[in-house]
Amino acid sequence: MTAAQETLDVTVxxxxxxxxxxxxxxxxxxxxxxxxxxxxxIQQFADPTLSYRFACxxxxxxxxxxxxxxTPRWTCRTHIKKVAPDGKLLIEPLRNxxxxxxxxxxxxxxxxxxxxxxxxxxxxxxxxxxxxxxxPTDATRAEADLGVECINCAICYxxxxxxxGNPDYLGPAALQRAWTLLNDSRDDGRQxxxxxxxxxxxxxxxxxxxxxxxxxxxxxxPMRAIAGLKRETAKSxxxxxxxx
Amino acid sequence: MKAPARSHPLWFAFVLHRVSGLGLALFLPAHFWLLSQxxxxxxxxxxxxxxxxxxxxxxxxxxxxxxxxxHMFGGLRLLALEFLPWSDRQKTLAAGAVGVAFxxxxxxxxKAI
Ligand code: HEM
Ligand code: FES
Numbered sequence: 286m287t288a289a290q291e292t293l294d295v296t297v298x299x300x301x302x303x304x305x306x307x308x309x310x311x312x313x314x315x316x317x318x319x320x321x322x323x324x325x326x327i328q329q330f331a332d333p334t335l336s337y338r339f340a341c342x343x344x345x346x347x348x349x350x351x352x353x354x355x356t357p358r359w360t361c362r363t364h365i366k367k368v369a370p371d372g373k374l375l376i377e378p379l380r381n382x383x384x385x386x387x388x389x390x391x392x393x394x395x396x397x398x399x400x401x402x403x404x405x406x407x408x409x410x411x412x413x414x415x416x417x418x419x420x421p422t423d424a425t426r427a428e429a430d431l432g433v434e435c436i437n438c439a440i441c442y443x444x445x446x447x448x449x450g451n452p453d454y455l456g457p458a459a460l461q462r463a464w465t466l467l468n469d470s471r472d473d474g475r476q477x478x479x480x481x482x483x484x485x486x487x488x489x490x491x492x493x494x495x496x497x498x499x500x501x502x503x504x505x506x507p508m509r510a511i512a513g514l515k516r517e518t519a520k521s522x523x524x525x526x527x528x529x
Numbered sequence: 530m531k532a533p534a535r536s537h538p539l540w541f542a543f544v545l546h547r548v549s550g551l552g553l554a555l556f557l558p559a560h561f562w563l564l565s566q567x568x569x570x571x572x573x574x575x576x577x578x579x580x581x582x583x584x585x586x587x588x589x590x591x592x593x594x595x596x597x598x599x600h601m602f603g604g605l606r607l608l609a610l611e612f613l614p615w616s617d618r619q620k621t622l623a624a625g626a627v628g629v630a631f632x633x634x635x636x637x638x639x640k641a642i
Binding site for chain 2: 354355493495513515516
């Protein structure tokens with residue numbers, strides 16, 4: 286951003302999936318300004334009816350993701366000078382999801398698929414059992430650790446063209462969590478996870494385009510996790526364990 | 530909605546794999562039909578082989594060999610990605626597949642002209 290540039294030219298998606306329009310705003314430029322700062326400025330000083338979502342503002346909660354100039358990003362940690370050096374911004378709700386209003390995407394399909402992939406903990410013990418020791422240097426544990434920093438922001442889901450082309454595809458985030466649990470010695474759902482991720486919308490839909498890994502703000506690699514699921518489901522299939 | 534940013538190496542590798550796969554699916558039936566002419570209608574095959582001596586056809590052949598090679602090496606990369614232990618060098622491998630395919634198809638072209 287040049288010093289002379291005092292305002293940003295911001296175009297914002299308004300409305301829902303059924304009817305959308307684009308509004309333009311002039312927003313004062315500041316040093317160290319984030320995309321979320323810009324959206325908040327519009328809502329506070331230009332149009333209080335603008336709907337959007339955020340919570341932590343520090344890249345922990347995963348609620349602020351939007352399309353910024355066509356790229357899915359966590360807006361609270363995306364600096365304007367990095368993504369719009371010319372001061373022009375197009376801000377839209379996350380791709381591949383229905384829109385509730387303006388910049389707030391409907392996350393229901395995303396989390397429904399999370400459940401459909403069996404990406405939830407299947408306890409192997411009860412609270413009455415002694416606490417199990419976990420060896421952090423164990424190779425399987427290390428593989429599980431690679432995925433635990435996922436903040437459920439749905440940026441990978443918005444980035445993926447396989448999701449765009451196949452509404453049934455479970456998507457990178459849900460599959461990565463399924464892979465994490467498959468490698469977690471405390472999880473007891475191995476067979477149900479393998480069954481869930483090898484169905485019609487499962488891991489074998491993935492074409493390894495790698496947009497999930499490219500845009501994940503935490504630099505995780507769902508493509509690697511999905512490749513792991515492809516391997517494990519194939520192995521289990523050839524061993525005849527799959528009861529399909 | 531603005532088209533999402535896709536300009537990264539593995540996405541290009543995907544597009545190349547799909548385009549080359551479709552190209553092969555279109556070309557191979559014609560190729561096999563032509564080979565069959567060696568048995569059923571040699572005169573027609575000879576006619577075509579004369580046509581295939583034209584420079585433009587040579588260039589098109591270069592394209593086809595490139596598509597086949599890039600699809601094969603790209604496909605081997607995908608199979609390795611899916612069935613061998615994970616490697617972080619996917620971008621390098623994809624670039625390598627394009628490089629080897631280019632080497633093979635250019636060698637073919639230089640021998641053909
Ligand atoms: C030479 C050996 C070959 C190898 C190793 C190979 C490998 C592969 C692999 C691994 C895929 C899946 C790609 C993905 O998941 O996106 C694929 C897709 C495909 N292949 Fe091949 N293939 C070969 C030859 C051929 C031939 C001869 C044809 C033409 C008839 C062909 C046509 C296709 C098509 C149309 C696709 C779908 C593309 C897509 O889904 O993006 N392939 N190939
Ligand atoms: S507001 Fe929590 S991740 Fe951006």
